[in-house]
Amino acid sequence: MGTSDAKATAAGSVGAAGSTPGWAYSPAPETTAVAIADRYGLFIDGAFVAPRSRRFFETVNPATEAPLARVGDAGAADVDAAVSAARRALPRWSRLRPSERAAYLFRIARRIQERARELAVLETMDGGKPIKESRDFDIPLAAQHFFYHAGWCDKLRYAFHGETPRPVGVCGQIIPWNFPLLMAAWKLAPALACGNTCVLKPAETTPLTALRLAEILDEVGLPPGVVNIVTGGPETGRHLSLHPNVDKIAFTGSTEVGKAIAAACAGTPKRLTLELGGKSPNIVFADAALDQAVEGVVSAIWFNQGHVCCAGSRLIVEESILDAFIRRLEHRMASLRLGDPLDKNTDVGAINSRAQLDRIEHFLTCGEREGARRHEVNGSALPTRGYWCRPCFFTGVQPSHAIAREEIFGPVLAVMSFRTLDEAVQRANNTPYGLSAGVWTDKGSKAFEVARRLEAGVVWCNTFNRFDPSSPFGGYKESGFGREGGLSGLRAYVRTDRSPARSPAARTTKSPGNNPSKRSRRGRA
Amino acid sequence: MPHLPVLKTYKLFVNGGFPRTESGRSMPIEDARGRLVAHLCRASRKDLRDAVEAAHAALRKWSQATAYNRGQILYRMAEMLEGRADEFVDAIRCTGARPTGRSRLAPRAEVEAAVERLVSFAGWADKHQQVLGCRNPVAGPYHVFSLPEPTGVVAVIAPDDPPLLALVSLVAAPLCAGNTVVALASERNPVPAAVLGEVMATSDLPAGAVNILTGLRAELLEHVAGHREIRAVSAAGVDKAQQRTLELGAAENLKRVHVRGAQPSDSWLDERETAPETIAPFVETKTIWHPSAG
The missing domain is CATH 3.40.605.10 (Aldehyde Dehydrogenase; Chain A, domain 1)
Incomplete structure (x- = not known):
């Protein structure tokens, strides 16, 4: 139970309907009837x-x-x-x-x-x-x-x-x-x-x-x-x-x-x-296990259609492997199956609402208008009814672009590059948000050095989007x-303070303004 | 020939130095009989900004110093304070504005408690991580641990009384965890705070790790609340209106705000003042995951 989660997307299925190469999957709808x-x-x-x-x-x-x-x-x-x-x-x-x-x-x-x-x-x-x-x-x-x-x-x-x-x-x-x-x-x-x-x-x-x-x-x-x-x-x-x-x-x-x-x-x-909200960075170093990193990036941004507050929506890749990484990512994106959420083979379901779809489409337009290049697989036709958005990513993204700064909350990834560790950390932290971050490298000391310097409540090293009730999130x-x-x-x-608890029958708020005891109210509450 | 006493002009303590307020304003401090004791700077919004800038610049050095090193520097502060104990007793005594009644602290006892407080937090520098952090037993092949990390620049708003012990307590808690501090001293008796700056300056503390301003709370509170580089506020002796000002401004960048109301002076002697709960509001829990199987 629990953390085997995002594999659902990451392990995925190969050869999506209509995309190259592969076979069409027969429908596999979940048939449990729910009243x-x-x-x-x-x-x-x-x-x-x-x-x-x-x-x-x-x-x-x-x-x-x-x-x-x-x-x-x-x-x-x-x-x-x-x-x-x-x-x-x-x-x-x-x-x-x-x-x-x-x-x-x-x-x-x-x-x-x-x-x-x-x-x-x-x-x-x-x-x-x-x-x-x-x-x-x-x-x-x-x-x-x-x-x-x-x-x-x-x-x-x-x-x-x-x-x-x-x-x-x-x-x-x-x-x-x-x-x-x-x-x-x-x-x-x-x-x-x-x-x-x-x-x-x-x-x-x-x-x-x-x-x-x-x-x-x-x-x-x-x-x-x-x-x-x-x-x-x-x-x-x-x-x-x-x-x-x-x-x-x-x-x-x-x-x-x-x-x-x-x-x-x-x-x-x-x-x-x-x-x-978040605009979480996912940093891939050249020495990372690249296939695993690609899977991690897939689960970071396309899990749950990108409707994840801690989604790894900014991919920051070491410049020397940028082109190779983008090719692998494009190939992997092509195998994601978008469609009927009740089908057991579906990787990417429907966007939650019309309003959210509008918001995502606004950012897609923004990205193109600001000069970034959109990568998308246009293999299969989208269903005619419902709210749908194909998984995609942008390259040629500047840190000042809206798609690199604002939370989109959709299956849209902004890809940027870096040359040095310091630059990677600086780019990663260059946001008012600080929810999560990912680091991909095979070098342990580098992973922990970067994890320490990232301003994020959760840092996933060589993994992403893992959750557990025993593990703090925020x-x-x-x-x-x-x-x-x-x-x-x-x-x-x-x-844990000594201030008197509010009487159960209290109908109005009681001011603790003159209460001599300690009140820890905000922050690490 | 009688000696004409030299009246000391106390300045601000910012970025390891002692600048005058850029505003040129000062506040006279009088003793119980109304005689002039000293002049102190009345810090302005610009002084606050300078102090925050210094604290922000010092953050990397201080937060990345080893915990052992931070502990030693806090202990050094205790040594320096002890060595100037008499001066602090005079500084606490020098105004007539101290409260009377059962809760007041004797100046000597206050200085001694301040020394002990610094020693206690010197010890916390390399221990709070183990009390506030842990390894998380997740249901999967991952090594997962949660650590307290410094929040960043913390603004301290000290209460009027006790002028030394409260300030030292409020500064030491975030400082030992690797935060840097901009503190606004007791308004009624800021002299001990001004002397404390001289202790800080001689304790191997990196420049900017602690900055001390003297001035009027009403004038500076709103600017503290609204400053975007300040990540947390620790304020004591706060009334409801002041709490609202702080929390309203803090909502703009989601500062962490930790406020206390008025409290009796002798409550600052309580051993709970050195509990890990005094540090907890000024750390962020960072959770790190790593696969633990091939």
Whole structure:
């Protein structure tokens, strides 16, 4: 389970339909039938309820544009109801015997495993990602996250250097659409393990697996109100992040929205962790094992259609091997199979939404207008319906080009070169982001020298896009603050200071302005 | 013939030297009876920028010094402070603005605690990595470890009291981890901070690793909050409005902000002030993966 993930893309298949050379693959659709209701309410206080807003929105299959379901659009009153339910559930949940909290989390992990196939199909239908990625990466890793954190529940007092950790309180958690269930697990599992209660807001375009998770929470008998799930768009997220009775906000999404949330929380007692955008460098030295490096670059940028915050979207190759490397990369790109996400041979699925496709196409135009050269394999026709973008890369990219600076969040790679190690590091760090980085070299001392100098929260040496619940993930600089995963990830969900916890019944925020004790609120939260 | 005392003019401590403020402004410091004790610089936004530039330039050298070397330099600072203990006692005493009541520290006790604090953080320089870092047991053939790395330039906003011990505590924590520091001294009694600059200057600390400004908090806070080269802020004795100013400015480049409210002077003696939790806000966890099988 777990880290064998990106091989799904990297190991890939050879000879894609319509590309040179090769054979056409017969269709191999995943046939598990998944029941989807016409309409879903909000999951508040242990039950699905109709939104008080009386509004619903449609979620569509991005590969076909077919509507899948109508989902509740939570308004201010709905968010308020969810926060109140979480507040009411807090005293009992936070004082529950730790091993009992653990028992619930273990059960959730097991139920996710048992319903894995159904969740994988649903994830692929709602989000457009290839079934082999949702089946082999998203869902198993989500289960692993609950399993890992379940084990922390009764060990927290050994984890913080003699400090006694206490729950933070009610956590508002806002997650993106690129790994919907996995991001829900990243947020909920550590929060619950530490005794907090949660209000989770899934992304607008991918609400369905979170709602399935709500069913699972109900099945395992999680006490009402411990987790509440409010679906909706940016307005719903805004209500949640501004709600005065929320003690902590955890947000994964764009840097732009992250900064707005940070500004909105300024001067309030809310704690904050942000996991934001990236423009991660992938550095290939001439002494690297080149075939492995090519596979690594493929998984770095074309895994999940490039909808990955830590995607290796800037390839920085040593000049002496640049041409040879580009040839290999072009050849490998030609073998990627784009098409029906439910087909088990598909490497590249659908773009998540029309809006995202527009954004990617904007950058493709930008790249060409600014003078870079686009490499793309035009073998097969794109499906006529749905949102599609062929994997591609640009050469002749200058560091000042938009495609080298801005997060595209699509299957678009910018290739640049370097001559010296210092130049590679300087180019890699020349960005306000700092989420991840890759280094490819066969020389150990060089790998660690570069890893040390890169300003990135995760550095993959001779690998890329590996994840594990025991391993902290999160950014430097404008990629956000706080870590998720491992012992570091628990810090976001405990307080070790001596300030009094907010009374469970509190209706208004309490200013700690004159509180004599220490308050660690931002940063390494 | 009676000796006419020489009134010392204290200057800023920036990039290893003692410049006057470029603004030419100064603040008079008076003792309890209203007699002039000294003049101090009233730092401007430009002085802050110069200090940040120096701190940024010093970052590579200081963060890449060996942890052992950083520990030795912090210990050297403790030695230099101890050697000038009497001067610091006078510096703490020199104003009448100190708070009274049960929480106040005796000047001698404050100086001794400041020496001990530096010694303690000298020890942390090569130990916090093992307490805050770890190897991660991932489910796959990878060697994966997480290390604390310095965040970068850290701005310290010191509280009014205790003027020496709080400043030393707030500076030593990020400094021992390899960050460089721009500190704004106690506004009510900045004299010990000005003397501390002389200690720093004689402790083998690379120029720019610590910079100390004296001036008005209200004037400089907003500029600290908004400066893009500052990566983290450690502020104490902060009221709600000041917290908001800091966090609002910090949102522009997502600075890490660590604020404390008012706290009793004697709470700075607490042993928790040397806990690894005081260092943790000023390091970034970097996780490195490497395959561990052919």
